Amino acid sequence: MNSVNHTTTSCCSHTGCCETENSFIDDAHPNESFAEKFKTYLPALFSFILLAIGIILDFTNTSFFSNWVRIVWYGIAYLPVGLPVLKQGFESIKNGVFFTEFLLMSIATLGAFIIGEYPEGVAVMVFYAVGELFQGEAVKKARNNIKALLAVQPNEALVLRKGDFVPVSPETVAIGETVQVRVGEKIPLDGKLLSSKASVNTAALTGESKPNTIRKGQDVYAGSINLESVIEIETTKEFKDSSIARILNLVQNATERKSKTELFIRKFARIYTPIVVMLAIGVTLLPYFFVSNYVFEQWLYRALIFLVISCPCALVISIPLGYFGGLGNASRHGILFKGASFLDTVTKINTVVMDKTGTVTKGVFKVTEIHPIKISENELISYVIALEKQSTHPIAKAILAHKTDDFKYMATDVSEISGKGLSGIVNGKQVLAGNISLLKSKNISVPSEIENITETTVFVAIDEKFVGYLIIADELKTDAVEAINQIKKSGVSKIIMLSGDTDAITQKIANHIGIDAAKGDLLPEDKLNEVEKLKQQPNTKVAFVGDGINDAPVLATSDVGFAMGGLGSDVAIETADVIIQTDQPSKVATAIQIGRSTRKIIWQNIALAFVVKGLVMALGTVGLATMWEAVFADVGVALLAILNAVRLQKMNWN
Incomplete structure (x- = not known):
């Protein structure tokens, strides 16, 4: 030619x-x-x-x-x-x-x-x-x-069939099959890690070069590179539904819009x-x-x-x-626009509405503070762990994940008091762990200044005496404050937080990171109504930033919908206009700049x-x-x- x-x-x-x-x-x-x-x-x-x-x-x-x-x-x-x-x-x-x-x-x-x-x-x-x-x-x-980006698409999967790992095309692997991934190879399908741990490089997917450590039972994504040792995963999606396949499809379709x-x-x-x-x-x-x-x-x-x-x-x-x-530049920074039209629309945004949980916070409960009274910190947490081992509540999981020198106390006669907490015998002592209502029901006094803490608090009493408390909070993302500053610098005149969490916690987080206005105690339909009201205001272009799961209606209604952590959320990929693969809210400002x-x-x-x-x-x-x-x-x-x-x-x- x-x-x-x-x-x-x-x-x-x-x-x-x-x-x-x-x-x-x-x-x-x-x-x-x-x-x-x-x-x-x-x-x-x-x-x-x-x-x-x-x-x-x-x-x-x-x-x-x-x-x-x-x-x-x-x-x-x-x-x-x-x-x-x-x-x-x-x-x-x-x-x-x-x-x-x-x-x-x-x-x-x-x-x-x-x-x-x-x-x-x-x-x-x-x-x-x-x-x-x-x-x-x-x-x-x-x-x-x-x-x-297309180079991250895996070409082969080693699947356990009839006792041996055999190479097959990823498209032929069914959900629930066991796949082996050798060092330096790409993970061929989305799945859960069966091995004890893995170190993976997700740079091709998220733009972040720092290796991630994945523990047994956690999610791994197709296109990531296995770095340290041979691992095995159990597939949770067919290849056509995997995050990488859908993301590649997005990249290709974006050039046609x-x-x-x-x-x-x-x-x-x-x-x-x-x-x-x-x-x-x-x-x-x-x-x-x-x-x-x-x-x-x-x-x-x-x-x-x-x-x-x-x-x-x-x-x-x-x-x-x-x-x-x-x-292409946005893709290199871990930002996927669903089309060139959204590159234009994002420049007109003057109001950004953000969800809290999973957007500016990590969406994972964590013990952030331990306050013992006339007892050591390790002893306090050990009494609580002994009780919480008997519970499946999210707060219990957060406490159990906290690092401590466990005294290996054993709890007996553990009972759950609905809406209040747990009661049981630990090390021969009667232990209560729960909210303020639990202690008040037993006529145990707590200092008034502690009662007014806005975060989730676990109060602890031993033998009817208050011995301390734990604060459980959803941890802020490392770039949350920077994200708000950068969004403001990009020319956005108003930033609003809408959350389903309590209004007190929502207001506290919003004030801490510099958000202009905030509302808590909102259901998904309440968030939708708030965004629709904003859109009715003259010359207002609204971007909504959410986790793409329970915020799908608002993502679809806003002028530009940003979904955080798109690798793990099918709803995000389907509903949002822009997907932030790195799960970093600061990338919203980057998207506007691009x-x-x-x-x-x-x-x-x-x-x-x-x-x-x-x-x-x-x-x-x-x-x-x-x-x-x-x-x-x-x-x-x-x-x-x-x-x-x-x-x-x-x-x-x-």
Whole structure:
């Protein structure tokens, strides 16, 4: 395949080739050899060398380089780069698409040959071909940045069948089967760890390079890399339903969901090109009726300049390339946008509503404080552990997970007092562990200042004497405070917390991390009503950030729904518009920054193209610019726009 035809078809320069955008990921060639690249560039290089030699011969007035020799020389220089464009233009006309950039280039260059401007006719095609080659390389780079995510897809699974681990395709593994993963291999399916522990690298999925330690019974995800020892997992999902398969599907589909700007430019190009052709005809013929010394060749030359500079490729390639760059950059930071349209929408957000549990907190109860009274800390926690071993309550699990020098006390006659706590005999003593109501029911006094603690508190009494208390709290995420600061810096004017937890705890957390307003004691439908009220306010664009499980209705209703920890939540992947794979609320600000940087670069390219092209069109029409200026202006604008768009792929946000 020749160079110009290949690159033009691959880079969506106009309406005739925009249909190839859906193959954006599928036809990337990350391992293209030097020989293949040289073959691609060879036609343009050959034409450029002949053009350069021809210009030197013209400049030195070499005697043999005249008449038919000159025509043949430039004709040979034209064919390698011009013939593919002529052919593509003919094919487009056959398919009913008349006004394409191929037609613009064909008319401009053949017209130059007709009026004897052979070097300029060749130059138009050479520089057009070079521009297309650079565009093709930029698009390949953007493709490969996104396609790098596809490399995390596992190709093989070692499944236990008939007593042996046999290699099979991940698609054939059923739920509940045992899979072995060797050191350095990718985990092929979502599952639960059967081995005692594992160290896995989830960088390809979340963008976080720090290895994670997984314990027996915890979830592991397809696409993670096993780092330390051979492990076994029990599959919990089929491959098609695994987190990695669905995420890869999201990445591919995201490139097909166009932004309003992209859709406008594509529609604009369909209208713009025929108008340009009609104007060029007008530039050629209309002066006959108004100019006394009308010279057809002179006005035809000006019309050809008009056609060359009007080529819309700078717009039509740099804009989708900009969005591809934004989507790829977001993916590298562990943020998945479901489409380019959300890159636009996120820039308009001025109000962020956040859930508490699982969003700014870890969603896991933990013993945060131990306050013994006339007893050692280890003794207090040991008495409580002895009782809580008999319970399955979430608070009991939090206490049992707390590290302590366990005295290995044994509890007997343990009874659960509904809604209050536990009672039992430990080490020969009567022990109570529960809320304030439990101790008051036994007439055990507790200092009044302790009764007013907002967090969940386990009060402990031994032999009817108050001996201390434990505070159980949902731990803040490490970047929670930073997240709020960064969201405010990104231009968001109001941050609100809505939580199903008690209002006192919700208000305390909101005040601690700097949130503007908060409401607690809310059911999912209450959160939905609050967001709907916000959306009814004039000029308010609302983003909701939740864990994607019980917040699905609000995620769907908000202008942009952010789901935290998308790897583990099917509902998040289905409902949200943006998925934060790293489970870090600070990534919300990063997503807004990426969206705004993308929009800024897109509009820079649009302004650049219109201003430069409009100026050179005007100069060419009145005879103040030659086709050389038109060629360099067209190719230069296209390359500047592409280089500007490619910057998005390199940007980093910390």
